[in-house]
Amino acid sequence: MMKNVNGDQCHEQLIKNQTGALAFDAEKPYAPWRHAVREKLFELLGLNRIAENACPLSIDMEERVETDTYTRIRFTYESERGNTVPAYLLIPKTGKKPYPVAIALQGHTTGFHNSVGINRYEQDKDSQPDDCYGLQAVEHGFAALCIEQRGMGETRSPRYPGPGGVHQCSFTAMTALQLGRTVIGERIWDVMRGIDALGELDLGVLDIEKIMILGNSGGGTAAFYAACCEERIAYAAPSCAFCSYRTSILDILHCVCNNIPNISLWFEMEDLTCLIAPRPLTILTGREDPIFPLYGVEQSYAVTEQIYAAAGAADKCRLVTMPKDHHFCPDEAWPAIMEETKKLGW
Numbered sequence: 593m594m595k596n597v598n599g600d601q602c603h604e605q606l607i608k609n610q611t612g613a614l615a616f617d618a619e620k621p622y623a624p625w626r627h628a629v630r631e632k633l634f635e636l637l638g639l640n641r642i643a644e645n646a647c648p649l650s651i652d653m654e655e656r657v658e659t660d661t662y663t664r665i666r667f668t669y670e671s672e673r674g675n676t677v678p679a680y681l682l683i684p685k686t687g688k689k690p691y692p693v694a695i696a697l698q699g700h701t702t703g704f705h706n707s708v709g710i711n712r713y714e715q716d717k718d719s720q721p722d723d724c725y726g727l728q729a730v731e732h733g734f735a736a737l738c739i740e741q742r743g744m745g746e747t748r749s750p751r752y753p754g755p756g757g758v759h760q761c762s763f764t765a766m767t768a769l770q771l772g773r774t775v776i777g778e779r780i781w782d783v784m785r786g787i788d789a790l791g792e793l794d795l796g797v798l799d800i801e802k803i804m805i806l807g808n809s810g811g812g813t814a815a816f817y818a819a820c821c822e823e824r825i826a827y828a829a830p831s832c833a834f835c836s837y838r839t840s841i842l843d844i845l846h847c848v849c850n851n852i853p854n855i856s857l858w859f860e861m862e863d864l865t866c867l868i869a870p871r872p873l874t875i876l877t878g879r880e881d882p883i884f885p886l887y888g889v890e891q892s893y894a895v896t897e898q899i900y901a902a903a904g905a906a907d908k909c910r911l912v913t914m915p916k917d918h919h920f921c922p923d924e925a926w927p928a929i930m931e932e933t934k935k936l937g938w
Contacts, residue, residue, distance in 0.1 A: 603842075607838060607842050607843075607856075610838075610856055610857070612856065612857065612858050612859040612860055612863065613857060613858050613859075614628055614629050614632060614858045614859045614863065615859055615860060615863055616859075616862070616863050616866070616895060616898065616899055616902075618898060618902060622866075622902045622903065625866070626866045626867065629858075629859060629863060629864065629866055629867060630820075630867055632858050632859075633820060633821070633859075633864060633867065634821065636774070636852050636853065636854060636855050636858070637773075637774050637776060637777035637780065637817070637821070637852060638768070638771075638772055638773035638774050638777040638778075639777045639780065639781065639821065641771075641772050641773055642672060642773055642777055642778060642781045643781070645672040645673050645674075646672055646673075647670050647672055647673045648670065649669045649670055649671075649785065649788060649789055649792055650669065650670040651667055651668070651669045651789055651792055651793065652667060652668050652669075653665065653666075653667045654666045654667055654668060660685070661684065661685055661686065661730065662682045662683060662684050662685055662730045663682070663683045663685065664680060664681075664682055664708060665680065665681045665682075665683070666678070666679070666680050667679055667681065667789075667793075669785060669786070669789045671781055671782045671785040671786075672781065672785075675742070675778075675782075676747075677739060677740060677742075677747070677782045677785070677786065678704065678739075678740045678745075678746050678747070679704075679737060679738060679739050679740065679786060679789070680704065680705075680707065680708045680726060680736075680737075680738040681735065681736070681737055681738075681790075681793075682708060682726045682727070682729070682730050682735060682736040682738070683735050683795070683797055683798075684730050684733065684734075684735065687733045688733070689797050690796070690797050690798055690799040691733065691734060691735040691797060691798055691799060692733070692734050692735070692799050692802035692803070692804065692933065692938045693734060693735050693736070693737055693790065693798055693799070693800060693802065693803045693804070694725070694726075694729035694734040694735070694736050694737070694803075694804050694805070694806060695736075695737045695738075695739065695783060695786065695787075695803065695804070695805040695806070695815075695818075695825070696725035696726050696729060696736050696737070696738045696739075696805075696806060696807060696811075697725075697738075697739060697741055697779075697783075697805070697806070697807030697810075697811035697812075697814050697815050698719075698723065698725075698738075698740075698741065698744065698745070698807065698808075698810075698811050699807060699808050699809030699810035699811040699812065699813075699832075700744065700756065700757055700758045700759075700760065700761075700809060700810050700847065701715070701716075701719045701723060701744075701745075701756055701757075702715050702716055702719070702745060702755045702756030702757070703740060703744060703745020703746055703755075703756055704738050704739060704740040704741070704744075704745055704746075705745070706719045706720055706723045706724060707723065707724060707725045707726040707727075707736070707738035708724070708726045708727060708736075708738055709721070709724045709726075709727050712755070713755040713756065715755065715756065715757070721922075722919065722920055722921065722922055723808065723920060725738070725806060725807070725808075725811075725920070726738040728922055728926060732926055732929070732930060734804075735797070735798050737786055737790065739782060739783060739786050741761075741779050741782070741810065741811065741814060742761070742764060742775055742778040742779045742782055743760070743761030743763075743764030743765060743775050743778075743849065744756065744760060744761050744810070747764075748760045748761060748764070749761075749763045749764050751763050758847050759847050759848075761775060761810075761847065761848075761849045762847065762848045762849070764849075765847075765848045765849040765851075766848060769851075769853065774851075774852050774853070775849045776813065776814060776817055776849065776850075776852060779814040779817075779818070780814065780817055780818045780821050780822070783805070783814070783818040783822060784818070784821070784822050787800065787803065787822065787824050787825075800824070801826075802826060802936070802938050803824055803825050803826055803827075804825065804826060804827040804828065804829065804929070804933065805818055805819055805825050805827075805828050805829070805830075806828070806829040806830065806831065806925075806929070807830065807831065807833075808831040808832050808833070808876075808919070808920035809831070809832050809833060809918060810833075810847065810849060810850075811831075811833075812830035812831040812832055812833030812834070812876070813830070813833040813849075813850060815828055815829070815830040815833070816828065816830040816833055816834055816861075816864075817864075819867075819868045819871070819873070820864050820865075820867035820868055821867070823871075825871070826871055826872075826936065827871060827872045827873075827874075827932060827933060827936060828868055828871070828872075828873050828874070829873075829874040829876060829925065829928070829929050829932075830875065830876065831876035831877070831914075831920045831925060832876065832877060832878050832881055832884055832918050832919065832920065833884065834861060834862075834875045834877065834884070834889060834892065834893075835861065835877075835884040835885065835888040835889045835892055836860050836861055836862060836888050836891060836892045837855070837856050837860055837861055838856075838860065838888070839885055839887065839888025839891065840883060840884050840885065840888055842856065844882075844883050844885075846883060860892065860895070861892060862892035862893070862895040862896050862899070863895070863899070865895075865896045865899050865900070865909070866899050866902075866903065869899060869900050869903035869905050869908065869909070870900070870903045870904060870905030870908055871905075871908070872905075872908040872909070872910075872932050872935070872936065873896070873900075873908065873909045873910070874909075874910045874911075874912060874928050874929060874932055875889065875893060875896070875909070875910065875911045875912065876912050876914060876920070876921075876924075876925050876928070877889045877911065877912070877913055877914065878913075878914050878915075878916055878917045878918055878919055878921075879913050879914065879915055879916070879917070880916070880917040881917050881918045882917060882918060883918060884918070886913065889911070890911070893909075893911045896909055897909060910928065910932070912924060912925065912928045
């Protein structure tokens, strides 16, 4: 009789028995553990290696469009040698100045133009209006910095022939891994340099002491990790991205851009929330999300609550379940966001 062969069995056994070397332990001192987590995460993301290739921003203003309710500025900046980041900045024409800033990140859509409501491709009808994060931010009194994520939209590899979608960034992500980097690290770096660019623009109407970040799916993933690494981000609201590796990335087929080599040897995703605490964190998740399942999100969030309590910020984290699946739901997301930013005095 031939044996039943399961190509995943070995990995599944290893995952079952794996405990991160830097997993949260309420019995251990919090501050030294948090410091160790930060140092290891920067190493795993390749951020230190990326920083070695830093360069001046070299900002180029490309377009200015006036509407009745906001000004839309398109510009580019150099985040590192050889990498140009396209960005839109939306500035409201009403409300109180200076405006807090919402950094908005698209996931695997056709690109960041969806954040500002520009239709370029047939598929954009599937993303808009719910993924128009920049326009939504303006409606809620924020300026919006909408960044094209590395390997997506306009920055996708010329080797990818289509306008967008899942796996458009796979070549970019795999190349980054070969270079001792991660595309998540590169996306975080672009966000960091984007914040620097806001200061360089010196428009006089932005409050860069009040910065939040949001995004859905791959945008939510980058938003989460960026908030972990960049302390100038005062509040984070990642959508359809936060879940234990064990129940998501290690159990369900995802785009390769989600992978950070060796990370599960050190910690679970929820352990990383110590790097956001005590800053407020709102986890947005879909009730029927097929790739970030709710049971995994809830398990992870239970640990996050313990971490926030250990950080003396038990009231600063929140889980919001949205009615759709892998989808940003403005009617549920924005009331929660506005409640949290009101607490911050924004």
